[in-house]
Amino acid sequence: MTDVAISNPRPAPRAPTPWERLKVNRNWLAMWFMLPTAAFLILFLAYPLGLGVWLSFTDARIGRSGVFIGLENYDWLSDDPVFWLSVFNTLLYTIVASLVKFAVGLYLALLLNQHMPFKAIVRAIVLIPFIVPTVLSAIAFWWIYDAQFSIVSWSLRHMGLIDGNINFLGDSWNARWSVIFANIWRGIPFVAITLLAGLQTVSPSLYEAATIDGASKWQIFRHITFPLLTPIIAVVMTFSVLFTFTDFQLIWVLTRGGPVNATHLMATLSYQRAIQGGHLGEGAAISTAMIPFLLAAILLSWFGLQRRKWQQGESND
Amino acid sequence: MTDFTRRTLVQGGTAAAAAGALTGPAFLEWSKAWAQAAPWKPEKDAQLSILRWKYFVQAEDDKFVELMEAFTKATGVKITISRESYEDVQPKASVTANTGAGPDLFWGLYSLPHLFPQKCVDVTDVADYLGKKYGGWVPSAVKYGKEGNKWIGIPICYTGSLMNYRIAASQKAGFSKFPTKTDEFLEYVKAMKKNNTPGGFALGHAPGDGNTWVHWCLWAHGGQHVDASDKVTINSPETAKALNYAKALYDNMVPGTASWNDSSNNKAFLGEEIHWTNNGISIYVAANKDATKKHIADDMNHAYYPVGPVGKPTELHLMFPILAMNHTKYPQACKTLIAYMLEADNFNPWIAAAQGYLTHCLNAFDANPIWTEDPKRTPYRDVAKRSLTAGGLGSNGEKAASAISDYVVLDMFASFCTGKDDVKAAMSNAERQLKRIYRS
Numbered sequence: 107m108t109d110v111a112i113s114n115p116r117p118a119p120r121a122p123t124p125w126e127r128l129k130v131n132r133n134w135l136a137m138w139f140m141l142p143t144a145a146f147l148i149l150f151l152a153y154p155l156g157l158g159v160w161l162s163f164t165d166a167r168i169g170r171s172g173v174f175i176g177l178e179n180y181d182w183l184s185d186d187p188v189f190w191l192s193v194f195n196t197l198l199y200t201i202v203a204s205l206v207k208f209a210v211g212l213y214l215a216l217l218l219n220q221h222m223p224f225k226a227i228v229r230a231i232v233l234i235p236f237i238v239p240t241v242l243s244a245i246a247f248w249w250i251y252d253a254q255f256s257i258v259s260w261s262l263r264h265m266g267l268i269d270g271n272i273n274f275l276g277d278s279w280n281a282r283w284s285v286i287f288a289n290i291w292r293g294i295p296f297v298a299i300t301l302l303a304g305l306q307t308v309s310p311s312l313y314e315a316a317t318i319d320g321a322s323k324w325q326i327f328r329h330i331t332f333p334l335l336t337p338i339i340a341v342v343m344t345f346s347v348l349f350t351f352t353d354f355q356l357i358w359v360l361t362r363g364g365p366v367n368a369t370h371l372m373a374t375l376s377y378q379r380a381i382q383g384g385h386l387g388e389g390a391a392i393s394t395a396m397i398p399f400l401l402a403a404i405l406l407s408w409f410g411l412q413r414r415k416w417q418q419g420e421s422n423d
Numbered sequence: 424m425t426d427f428t429r430r431t432l433v434q435g436g437t438a439a440a441a442a443g444a445l446t447g448p449a450f451l452e453w454s455k456a457w458a459q460a461a462p463w464k465p466e467k468d469a470q471l472s473i474l475r476w477k478y479f480v481q482a483e484d485d486k487f488v489e490l491m492e493a494f495t496k497a498t499g500v501k502i503t504i505s506r507e508s509y510e511d512v513q514p515k516a517s518v519t520a521n522t523g524a525g526p527d528l529f530w531g532l533y534s535l536p537h538l539f540p541q542k543c544v545d546v547t548d549v550a551d552y553l554g555k556k557y558g559g560w561v562p563s564a565v566k567y568g569k570e571g572n573k574w575i576g577i578p579i580c581y582t583g584s585l586m587n588y589r590i591a592a593s594q595k596a597g598f599s600k601f602p603t604k605t606d607e608f609l610e611y612v613k614a615m616k617k618n619n620t621p622g623g624f625a626l627g628h629a630p631g632d633g634n635t636w637v638h639w640c641l642w643a644h645g646g647q648h649v650d651a652s653d654k655v656t657i658n659s660p661e662t663a664k665a666l667n668y669a670k671a672l673y674d675n676m677v678p679g680t681a682s683w684n685d686s687s688n689n690k691a692f693l694g695e696e697i698h699w700t701n702n703g704i705s706i707y708v709a710a711n712k713d714a715t716k717k718h719i720a721d722d723m724n725h726a727y728y729p730v731g732p733v734g735k736p737t738e739l740h741l742m743f744p745i746l747a748m749n750h751t752k753y754p755q756a757c758k759t760l761i762a763y764m765l766e767a768d769n770f771n772p773w774i775a776a777a778q779g780y781l782t783h784c785l786n787a788f789d790a791n792p793i794w795t796e797d798p799k800r801t802p803y804r805d806v807a808k809r810s811l812t813a814g815g816l817g818s819n820g821e822k823a824a825s826a827i828s829d830y831v832v833l834d835m836f837a838s839f840c841t842g843k844d845d846v847k848a849a850m851s852n853a854e855r856q857l858k859r860i861y862r863s
Contacts, residue, residue: 170521182859253680253683254679254687270678276681276683278841281682364626364682365627366834366838381514382513383829384828
């Protein structure tokens, strides 16, 4: 018996088949879990983006697929003063509005972070401009800026400060500042409330320690609040810049890009040419031309976020 | 007691068209009789969906819905109506034409059927039937409706854009009647401004009021954006004359017109900030409806645009043609419906409900009392006859549609009037854009 047992050793355990291995492979499983998300992203983000870029290389019109024409759309746009005007307007709009939104938003956040009566209500009120649908607030601004019925002109006239109505939206530069102001009004709450959330994560013990060390208010802000706030500032400003750069509704309701294209942003010009004018290819090229600017904004904050100096203060490398 | 037979109804209906509208059960009886006698028979179990431009006058839409309901009762064809702002009908129609899915009928702006002529149901028989019955089509309607020898759409109506002015202020400025020549009109505009009763034309991106007046001004001076072979001809001495004329007007308008959209002049006129402008009849209708604005209605009137150096009317009005897509499963039902809409018994009360906002394209409807019972409406009766087409001398297809919706001519005028560009730059910018739109 024993001999038999010795001479017939138990077969070595069979190597698992690839399928069996796959069944317990966590990466394989993870892939399946991620598939719905990936499908969603590809279908609703990557595909439209890719299609948009492809359209920009064609002479597609609404209702008719075009043929590949290479860089012809871009070539035409590079020589189109209206397009360059819209690029200028978009940059001006984004830079000025984002900077002011940041400065005022931060100031507001610091104020709201103080202890004061009715804190919760005041914070809720600040959010109102952000809650109101853009189209609705744009229509309100349209009345405020009306050439004949502006409340601002009316008030100033009755105070005897001006003789005629202010030509808010009929003069190129007035119109630009007017739409920028409307955008700032609408965008500040987002910046303020998000920065306020950031402020509340700063540990009070740091402030206490600084106060004991005799730091002034400015020093506290400069060396504690601001450095600790930088990561959230980077995120907020990225979003703010992206929203502002791609703004459409406000301009469309207020001016439709007028007067004489002085307030056309790339997004509104793209819509006018693609949907209203029917030149899908050209409109897609204008939209595609926005991508480099948006990428630059994203990369800037991305690398900013990676830097610990930004995140944790200057001395921490 | 009413005892209608099919024949008396059909005959009586057309004869008594202008005299008065049928209502209630009589109208339904008439509709049924009409449907039996009509040259087209809707397919069995037909259903239609129609996309129309969003109304300006609520009563007009109510009447339209009433017509559709009567049609359903008379023929059994169910109709679904959807509405879009008039500049948004075109993109939707284009997509439908391309994909072959969507509404059966589109009722949109200007040259809509010409954007995809091969996708439209041939409605020549409907056009001939209506034309023969109602005194023929006006020339601009034929241009909008026909592609070659075939009718690809039926011009339902126009919305007129004419001069609106305050009577007392004009008289005070020394004009007992509204100027009929452009030179005289410039004097008028200057005098009105001097009297502190200025007016204005929209120079912002106003698809209706803005586009109509700049095209009038361009054509009045002999300028054309393209010639008969679609060659771009905007850069011309005539255009320069038109621009200079417009600038002289602009300098005497109320400030802020460069920011105006389609509703700005309505607001300003009703707010008594301006005393002349170009518009449909909506200001007058609104003023009449509001007791506090009644004095404006009483003191305002309408006039044709002044005639320029070319010596003939050069007006552009908004045309609303209807077309049936050839993907429809029910072409006969589509034709029946279109013919039904334009039958006198339907069309007359409908046009009356619109209170002058819509103008017919068939000559016989001139007799509708709506145009004469209030003489202030009368000028709008003639807008279809006076209108030129959106393509100017050139074709009426998608190129003309693109040029209008991209505001090429409007921006040319605005950029010169506001001092952004000089004449040369304004013209060459427009020329450059047009050449691209009109490239073959």
